[in-house]
Amino acid sequence: MNYIETMKTRRSVRTYLREPISKSDLDKITKITKDITNPFDAGTRLCLVDNETADERLGTYGMMRGAKTFIVGCVAPGDMNIEGFGYVFEKAILNLTAMGLGTCWLGGTFKRGVFARAAKLTDGEIIAAVMPVGHINEKRTVLERIVANGAGARKRIDFSELFFDGNFETSLELPEGDLRTCLQMVRIGPSASNKQPWRIVKVGDNLHFYLAKTPGYAGNIAYGFEMQRIDMGIAACQFEHAARELGLKGGIVLSDPKIPTKFEYSFTWQG
Numbered sequence: 542m543n544y545i546e547t548m549k550t551r552r553s554v555r556t557y558l559r560e561p562i563s564k565s566d567l568d569k570i571t572k573i574t575k576d577i578t579n580p581f582d583a584g585t586r587l588c589l590v591d592n593e594t595a596d597e598r599l600g601t602y603g604m605m606r607g608a609k610t611f612i613v614g615c616v617a618p619g620d621m622n623i624e625g626f627g628y629v630f631e632k633a634i635l636n637l638t639a640m641g642l643g644t645c646w647l648g649g650t651f652k653r654g655v656f657a658r659a660a661k662l663t664d665g666e667i668i669a670a671v672m673p674v675g676h677i678n679e680k681r682t683v684l685e686r687i688v689a690n691g692a693g694a695r696k697r698i699d700f701s702e703l704f705f706d707g708n709f710e711t712s713l714e715l716p717e718g719d720l721r722t723c724l725q726m727v728r729i730g731p732s733a734s735n736k737q738p739w740r741i742v743k744v745g746d747n748l749h750f751y752l753a754k755t756p757g758y759a760g761n762i763a764y765g766f767e768m769q770r771i772d773m774g775i776a777a778c779q780f781e782h783a784a785r786e787l788g789l790k791g792g793i794v795l796s797d798p799k800i801p802t803k804f805e806y807s808f809t810w811q812g
């Protein structure tokens with residue numbers, strides 16, 4: 542599959558057709574949920590559940606119209622577990638997008654207890670997010686249009702305010718080319734409430750990824766983990782897959798350059 546093209550077509554889908562997913566697609570989805578590894582050693586478990594077979598109704602407070610099939614994203618404790626989870630779930634989303642299916646990250650608006658029971662959550666595991674997966678209904682509901690417009694779904698922060706050169710005072714000037722494309726893929730990625738909290742500073746061949754936490758953001762307080770750490774994992778997934786596709790050399794490491802900043806260091810792409 543072509544990751545860059547897929548990243549460009551992915552969007553959050555909140556209205557689904559009633560048409561069920563075929564058996565052969567379900568088999569492919571099951572494989573996708575099992576095969577994805579991550580550079581942060583997070584213990585992730587993706588569990589496919591369905592409203593047809595679940596004991597209780599897998600509710601999303603009406604936010605995901607027509608959705609019947611879901612993937613529950615479970616993660617075990619660990620230092621970079623939330624980032625690793627973000628990487629894995631986003632990679633799953635890209636693979637499902639490439640199959641022509643619709644998905645949407647769901648961090649808040651789902652019945653946590655019901656999904657936890659359906660996924661048979663084990664001790665220590667938490668649900669970091671879930672996603673519906675299904676056939677896209679191009680006719681969006683009024684609610685979907687409001688939600689998508691409310692979060693300004695297509696809007697992204699300017700390149701110059703996200704990416705920096707040497708320190709966080711100097712914007713990165715980068716001509717069109719492979720590295721710029723990789724950063725653009727980070728920029729167009731999904732994020733919780735579309736806050737786009739990723740900031741990147743380039744030092745030599747290394748790119749250091751930081752989290753610009755949104756002050757008072759409910760998603761960082763309500764669920765016992767900071768939801769915006771997921772967005773950093775998404776950034777890692779988008780960047781790494783674009784870089785691999787374009788043949789850029791490098792890899793993800795943890796190597797804090799201790800640059801003075803109010804942002805929180807997350808990880809480094811060592812080029």
Ligand SMILES: Cc1cc2nc3c(=O)[nH]c(=O)nc-3n(C[C@H](O)[C@H](O)[C@H](O)COP(=O)(O)O)c2cc1C
Nearest residue numbers: 552553646647648649650692694731732733735771
């Ligand atoms: C961690 C995370 C949690 C999210 N939670 C929700 C949610 O609970 N409900 C929802 O409708 N969208 C949710 N989204 C989708 C974002 O609102 C969406 O990605 C963003 O607005 C950008 O739009 P796009 O995905 O169409 O590019 C979430 C996204 C992420 C990454």
